[in-house]
């Protein structure tokens with residue numbers, strides 16, 4: 001039988017920086033604009049994930065990660081300008097994702113920062129897109145770099161960040177079950193982690 | 206199972222960073238610390254937000270006169286403010302969001318500028334602190350303390366901080382602009398104050414220092430340069446560069462440990478060692494008139510130097526024995542002396558001589574014959590410039606005969622003896638702006654690394670302000 005991934009094993013699966021239910025910091029605060037709430041949280045998820053990915057860049061190389069893997073039989077593809085699905089090395093793929101997200105966060109017409117400026121009508125669908133791509137980055141790190149995270153003693157931190165991300169995605173319907181589970185022939189590794197955490201009751205809901 | 210507790214998928218994993226580059230560990234540490242900080246702030250913010258809402262809801266509930274419609278609008282208003290605040294958090298404030306009007310002050314680690322926020326024209330004072338210089342001088346703990354006091358304070362006696370941010374070279378503190386200048390500049394201009402004027406400024410300082418203490422901080426560096434004058438002529442304290450929060454982990458050791466855990470090494474600490482040692486040589490410790498003039502001429506230069514002036518620092522701070530908030534009352538005594546006499550009690554030609562005089566204050570505290578002081582004024586100074594165990598505390602100070610007639614409760618709302626005449630919001634006539642143009646620029650620092658940035662973690666700040674001044 002294939003070996004169970006480290007992140008699903010004890011004690012790592014329970015490791016957490018933030019104990020308890022994420023509901024309290026995920027929920028929309030009363031009277032607050034939902035767009036602002038989602039925007040600032042996506043901004044923070046991006047910043048925090050970027051920070052951790054920055055730690056792992058020397059392990060996530062063209063040689064070590066020739067594909068954007070997230071499970072034993074799952075490699076994500078990038079859609080290029082010609083609308084073709086292409087396989088990219090993980091560092092290239094992630095670089096594209098992070099640059100793309102950064103550009104949007106910096107774009108005042110997508111994430112407005114001036115006072116009195118409204119969010120565009122397309123904002124909810126943009127955020128869903130961003131969420132989906134960030135989920136892939138998380139999925140790759142769990143699948144390919146979890147041992148390094150353990151060596152660096154960062155698993156409580158990274159677990160909490162991901163659990164928070166999942167709880168937030170569930171609360172605001174950004175998370176698609178098919179994205180986190182994958183298909184039966186090529187399941188997403190972290191799909192099982194999501195199930196485990198749901199069972200442990202840390203994802204709120 | 207034997208032993209009982211471990212699940213059967215329990216893994217013993219051998220952790221090792223052999224083969225990892227030198228960069229990775231400090232970076233991982235930095236990422237961890239940032240995330241810890243992030244969640245701490247997120248939880249605090251959620252609690253505070255909730256408190257604001259519950260408080261408003263409660264207030265509205267007991268209000269019999271307001272219509273339900275208006276109540277609803279007030280709640281929506283709060284939501285709007287909270288939303289605006291969230292937007293502000295996303296906004297990366299930087300130097301380009303502020304336009305410099307003039308350099309109005311110079312300090313050890315950079316300058317202070319009068320600035321206007323470009324989008325709304327609001328006026329602020331912006332203090333720049335050179336990161337590299339602060340690291341070299343072991344001032345990290347201090348800058349954290351400064352940010353924390355300013356950020357926590359909602360006191361009329363303490364300069365308000367609105368934003369702080371950083372780039373690879375500088376830290377930036379954006380705070381309220383006090384157009385009246387500082388007490389040092391006033392003393393340079395007027396030489397001495399009458400006892401009535403001194404009483405006013407010292408009484409205000411008593412309340413201001415007490416406010417700092419009540420926040421749980423010791424200022425440690427109270428001097429005329431840090432006593433600022435607002436548009437109505439009242440006093441506010443700034444510059445908590447040296448203040449220590451005794452209920453917090455602001456000691457240098459804390460940052461030292463951070464560094465060590467991140468890099469596995471301890472930076473050399475010569476600056477610290479030399480700062481704490483006091484050499485004692487027998488030299489001439491009395492001042493001639495001429496020397497006093499020289500001291501005055503150099504006063505401002507001293508304020509711009511990295512070492513700063515020790516003139517107002519209590520002797521126990523120079524000793525390794527530890528000290529408490531009494532040290533701030535010593536400083537007040539030294540300032541009172543200067544207001545009345547024209548120079549501080551232990552001023553000397555060199556900072557080294559000043560140290561010595563302070564350490565042997567019993568022999569060197571002397572009131573010159575040619576200055577006439579009331580008995581009460583001299584007694585006030587003598588009961589502040591004295592050993593820590595005999596120094597007056599706040600209740601004693603407030604009851605001291607020198608302050609006879611002071612109404613402590615209404616002090617801040619009476620007319621100040623000197624009210625700045627301002628022609629505009631950006632009037633800088635109370636600042637030595639011409640002199641400042643001569644002061645050379647700091648040498649720019651080199652780019653940051655993970656360990657260095659770690660030291661400035663949690664520095665970035667944006668104030669949630671109900672009065673919505675920050676927006």
Ligand SMILES: Nc1ncnc2c1ncn2[C@@H]1O[C@H](COP(=O)(O)OP(=O)(O)OP(=O)(O)O)[C@@H](O)[C@H]1O
Pocket residue numbers: 309310311312313314315317330332364380381382383384386387426430431433443444446447508513
């Ligand atoms: N909020 C402010 N409004 C107006 N002027 C200010 C303000 N803050 C500082 N200044 C001016 O700038 C001068 C220097 O500021 P400050 O003493 O805070 O910095 P510093 O000298 O670098 O601190 P340190 O004592 O740690 O060296 C003050 O004496 C004052 O004249």
